[in-house]
Amino acid sequence: MKYKQELAEILFEVLGHEMQVKELEMLIEKPKNQLHGDLAFPCFSLAKVKRKSPNIIAQELSVKIQSPTFEKIEVVGAYLNIFLNKKLVSEDTVAEIIKQKDKYGALDIGNNRPVTIDLSSPNIAKPFSMGHLRSTVIGNSLAFIVEKCGYKPIRINHIGDWGTQFGKLITAYKLWGEEERVKQNPIKELLTLYVKFHDEAESDPSLVEQGRTWFKKLEDGDEEAISLWQWFRDESLKEFSRIYELMNIHFDSFAGEAFYNDKMDRVVQLLEEKQLLIESDQAQVVELTDEGLPLCLIKKSDGATLYATRDLAAALYRKENYDFDLSLYVVGNEQSLHFKQLIAVLEKMGYAWAKNMVHIPFGMMLKDGKKMSTRKGKVVLLEEVLNESISMARHNIEEKNPNLTNKDAVAKKVGVGAVMFHDLKNFRMNDIEFSLEEMLRFEGETGPYVQYTYARACSILRKANWQIDHVVQTSSPSWEKEWKVVSLLMEFTNAIKRAFEQFDPSQIAKYIVDLAQAFNKYYGEVKILENGAEQQARLALVSSVTIVLKEGLRLLGIEAPEEM
Numbered sequence: 001m002k003y004k005q006e007l008a009e010i011l012f013e014v015l016g017h018e019m020q021v022k023e024l025e026m027l028i029e030k031p032k033n034q035l036h037g038d039l040a041f042p043c044f045s046l047a048k049v050k051r052k053s054p055n056i057i058a059q060e061l062s063v064k065i066q067s068p069t070f071e072k073i074e075v076v077g078a079y080l081n082i083f084l085n086k087k088l089v090s091e092d093t094v095a096e097i098i099k100q101k102d103k104y105g106a107l108d109i110g111n112n113r114p115v116t117i118d119l120s121s122p123n124i125a126k127p128f129s130m131g132h133l134r135s136t137v138i139g140n141s142l143a144f145i146v147e148k149c150g151y152k153p154i155r156i157n158h159i160g161d162w163g164t165q166f167g168k169l170i171t172a173y174k175l176w177g178e179e180e181r182v183k184q185n186p187i188k189e190l191l192t193l194y195v196k197f198h199d200e201a202e203s204d205p206s207l208v209e210q211g212r213t214w215f216k217k218l219e220d221g222d223e224e225a226i227s228l229w230q231w232f233r234d235e236s237l238k239e240f241s242r243i244y245e246l247m248n249i250h251f252d253s254f255a256g257e258a259f260y261n262d263k264m265d266r267v268v269q270l271l272e273e274k275q276l277l278i279e280s281d282q283a284q285v286v287e288l289t290d291e292g293l294p295l296c297l298i299k300k301s302d303g304a305t306l307y308a309t310r311d312l313a314a315a316l317y318r319k320e321n322y323d324f325d326l327s328l329y330v331v332g333n334e335q336s337l338h339f340k341q342l343i344a345v346l347e348k349m350g351y352a353w354a355k356n357m358v359h360i361p362f363g364m365m366l367k368d369g370k371k372m373s374t375r376k377g378k379v380v381l382l383e384e385v386l387n388e389s390i391s392m393a394r395h396n397i398e399e400k401n402p403n404l405t406n407k408d409a410v411a412k413k414v415g416v417g418a419v420m421f422h423d424l425k426n427f428r429m430n431d432i433e434f435s436l437e438e439m440l441r442f443e444g445e446t447g448p449y450v451q452y453t454y455a456r457a458c459s460i461l462r463k464a465n466w467q468i469d470h471v472v473q474t475s476s477p478s479w480e481k482e483w484k485v486v487s488l489l490m491e492f493t494n495a496i497k498r499a500f501e502q503f504d505p506s507q508i509a510k511y512i513v514d515l516a517q518a519f520n521k522y523y524g525e526v527k528i529l530e531n532g533a534e535q536q537a538r539l540a541l542v543s544s545v546t547i548v549l550k551e552g553l554r555l556l557g558i559e560a561p562e563e564m
């Protein structure tokens, strides 16, 4: 980015200020093939301004651009292909990374303004499924990414702790539940009860009615209903925190659906004042025909509120409480309509900030090509997956590096990192086929591969007794063999920018895989530790690779062990 800007400034002067620096900068491209240069400038748009053929303009410009940064300029038709001065640029880049350390790549666009991120948000009394993993991992990474861009992230876990399903669950518990069994194995037992409710309800429709009654009692504050609900909730949160602990994920708020119970009347009142509430089939709804959407149900005929009502209250609360610049909702693709309706209702209410709410959807987690569903009991438990992954990582360490200290801690970082990386490496909208073998592969485009590359680079630095504050020596290599690695290091900021603009962590995941591959290739070709005039400069390069790999992994929420 820095060199792009430098080129744009030179062009600005050379062109006699005929185009703005920003405009010129936007025109500068990056050739797909590095053999064609590091930057390219097409002269087509200048042809109009200059009233000359673009090929002639390219010829003229090529002799006028003079700077030590740009070592060679080739004219190909209407294009200028520009080659950076490898020595100057490499030394500059490496020195910059070593100076900035984990601040390298940061963008200064957020002005420390708040961004709320609604992530994870599992439902109580149900297992934390692989499906929830996606929201947790993508949302957590987005929080790090917005922070790297200068915003203040606020991680909100909008726990699903309210709704008609708790009426069903209480009904099932009252009919078939045993306190002891629930105490021994809370979520598993509650899930069994929930599944049984649905099975039995198929032949006994009166159960549905009972469920509705219990939910109504819950909403009206009935003592028995509330205490059962509270118990289910506490047990569930205990299980969830075990999982978050494993993944090292922390939240700023656990205000879930129930938190908004006492904030719902206000929403209904506001909608009434704004004359947006109409009656349809005895229920209270907001019409969204003009917006091309189905109507949004606010209150059922029995007075019960809905998921959407609670989300309206939550949106208002978040704006008032956090004054967000952006409000992100990392929730599966199947809820797209819900979020369209939510935003449309808020816009109808006259809140301009509704346009700063973004639903960030993602594809499904499939098992044998089919959606995983909690209700049918066909669910893969995330905690089991994480633990299995950790134990496989532990096994690998035992085989490959039996003398390692902290084996358990490293196995945890690697095992959990593998699961997270598997989720983040593809564009979030793609469905993911759940495959334990695939995530646990320790070569190819996987988390363990990047972590291993990092550890290997750290070990080179340890062997050389490298100190980060060493100055890069002048007798350095030509930087020919290093160039691929250096040019990738320069790209880090761009990867972060893309990840932010598209709310897509896979931009970072792909970037660090590329960097790891380039580094491993370099490592295979060059004897870094060989004593010689070039050793110090090469170690500085290795050191900057460790900084960027570690920071890249951190932005994905993954830890980087120095040995593995």
Ligand code: ARG
Pocket (backbone or CB within 6 Å): 118, 121, 122, 123, 158, 159, 160, 311, 314, 329, 331
């Ligand atoms: N609990 C919901 C589910 O598991 C997700 C909640 C997402 N967040 C929100 N504000 N609606 O489907």
